Amino acid sequence: MSETPAPRAASIWDVAKVAGVSHQTVSRVVNNRGRVSAETRVKVMAAIEELGYRPNRAAAALAGGRPRSVTVLTSDTSLYGAAATLKGIEEAARNAGYNVGISVLDPDAAQTEHDVLGRLATPEEAVIVIAFDAPGVRALKALPAGHPSAAAIEYPGASDDPPPASHVWLDDRAAAYRATRYLLDLGHHTVHYLAIPSSSGTSQRAKGWQDALEDRAVPAPTDAGWSPRSAYLAARPLVADPDVTAILCGNDDLALGVLRAAHERGRSVPGDLSVAGFDDAPASAFLHPSLTTVRLDFEGLGKGAFGQLQRILEPDAPLTPPWAEPELLVRESTGPRRPAHPRE
Amino acid sequence: MSETPAPRAASIWDVAKVAGVSHQTVSRVVNNRGRVSAETRVKVMAAIEELGYRPNRAAAALAGGRPRSVTVLTSDTSLYGAAATLKGIEEAARNAGYNVGISVLDPDAAQTEHDVLGRLATPEEAVIVIAFDAPGVRALKALPAGHPSAAAIEYPGASDDPPPASHVWLDDRAAAYRATRYLLDLGHHTVHYLAIPSSSGTSQRAKGWQDALEDRAVPAPTDAGWSPRSAYLAARPLVADPDVTAILCGNDDLALGVLRAAHERGRSVPGDLSVAGFDDAPASAFLHPSLTTVRLDFEGLGKGAFGQLQRILEPDAPLTPPWAEPELLVRESTGPRRPAHPRE
DNA sequence: GATAGAGGTGTTACCGATAACACTCCTCTC
């Protein structure tokens, strides 16, 4: 019996030999670039099929063809927003035939150009940054000018006149405005805001909230971190105050912490206190009470980010469908204001 | 002024020129392989520093050095177990200087060898499969024998005599046994089980639960999918039955759906009904009631999976510290059995 | 003092692809 000593994967040379053409012609067929007669194309395709040929991405990257891979830079992937965005990016990228790498940013480390570039498979590899928080924003800034990249950001800001076309974001301001208006319309005299850390100086969620408050006094926002735990701790003083009757939370995880704090303090939701969040995480509809929240289409946003990148790399690439606008979902955790001490 | 036409990243040739040595010597220094005099090493390091040299992973992969990248194959990354495992893998890999790719498996598509290999950057690239569910298991099976890989699996099974050393898993059976015993010790006559889909034929969570029930009648497990929604739907008939006083759920998401169903049916938890989950997702401690659950160290498991892989690729690699044993966390959602109709 | 062996370094081939360019046929044009 003849053993198979090195069952190495087929290369374009193997395909070329079987098809009886040059390796370059195989490359042409594979990449659909340049002119190849229909006849040869068929022969090559047959050889590809027969050998189970798959292009070697590393070799293609080296040789310098059109990029076929992206690395996603993100911090903590266990946060809903980042995870859902990543999911969208990955799906879009895979459908477009791209490989995707992932590299998690250390929250404490400064992101230098050298550090960021060192995470890539090649120095020129395309990058998508999920820049909802400070490490992401730093990584985005650390990218050299002209590096192929796209980013999902919190807010384009007002500093640099035209925001780069490759940046995508959700309309946080409008979302927060709507949610706050809704709470005010329920009769609450004001709405307190429990904030997630802002990456840009100006949180649009905070801004939308503030704008909706109009001429009312604006209570100081409370910093509450990213987790249910940090929100729980931050919310305890707030729920102890009977004048606080409505709390808008920077995301659903924070809202969960608030719900907990309220419950421990004996304040019923939505009877004594209304609570609303952002995101519409899968769990939010099943909490008790189910959470009023603003649905944010992170997955669509991720697809959009990849779409922007793809159009940088391949100007002819199809346009990405737009992602959904934020949508207020009214559920059980919000209700009309009741006087603080109904029986007194 | 002289423009910089092609500020291409430095290669080992550039470094070699600056250091006054051959490119091969640079390669030796970078990879710490072969003998280099301390003197030249210093010169090379200085040149690397000066030029900001970073090795090109694609080129190294092509040339066939030791692998320096892994692709993680997983299905839905928004599930807590998969996300946390991925996080552990990524962190361990990055610390070891590996690049990590990610590719999400289509739940419906059959995973063929051709398909799976086509997701990799090179045909020989190392792989870690998160194989908690059917697509993952299929992908694992599709890998050709001898392909460098590790896998986080549900259960090693009894079929293949020695489970591959590169497989890692959590002791689901013991975990479920402990949780079930705990519920029985509270006085519940039996414990119902709401199951996540099992990838192997034999779910160890189901087995541990069944074993703990000992000589009692074993109620049929209820299939409940992966999401709060599917669990909610599956749990409705269960919570309507007053004889059901304790439900063990395949994970915390399912437990959330059960909590919701119980609440809608007017059954108080833990007064009328005890509910326990698996995972200890970050939200679980803040639910209302907070969830009794078995903490599963997915992140440690992910690190362990990478460690196994690394020891295949580099036999001298340090051993990975073991991950934590499942640990029962008793919180508010479980309590002593109360007669079904106390007032009748 | 010849010889073996180890330390340290350079040379060359090769990995699997792409790009640039050269070359052959045709076909069209005037």
Add this chain to the structure above:
DNA sequence: GAGAGGAGTGTTATCGGTAACACCTCTATC
């Protein structure tokens, strides 16, 4: 009917590394 130009294909250089091997210079050995 000769030249222009396009279609289709092959040749060669190149990307940034690694491996294998050749080579030189010491030092230890008998």
